[in-house]
Amino acid sequence: MPPVFLIRKRHILYKLAVSGAVSPESARTLDDAGVLNPNAFIFFTDMLARKGFICRTADGRYYLPEKK
Template sequence: MFFPPIPLIRQQHIMKKLAASGAFDAEHAVTFQEAGVINPQAFCAITKKLLKSGMIVSCLDGRYYIGSGKTAK
């Protein structure tokens, strides 16, 4: 049985949208909605995984930017 790689697709979607928004540091951080992430409240576990790995960083005001995690670019 085949299961689509939804977590990977979602992860790539978030990273691409943050990069396109120029969110590479706290000064330029954006909300998922501002970045154009589709359905920003969906798949919270994927967001938590990205945060834990350091691929994205959360600001206190709910904005995010791309971190320096080992696979972040």
């Protein structure tokens, strides 16, 4: 994975964590969470959701999955 994507992943995970998006009830849009340029790299955000790094609600908000 190129460094730009690793930086983007860390940025998204950090912003969701500090915004308190840790459940479907507290989920946030990337914009509300403070993610820089939330519409950039949409394919990468989709990949993070598919791989389980983040979860997406039906209305397009995101949250961090529970740690097991």
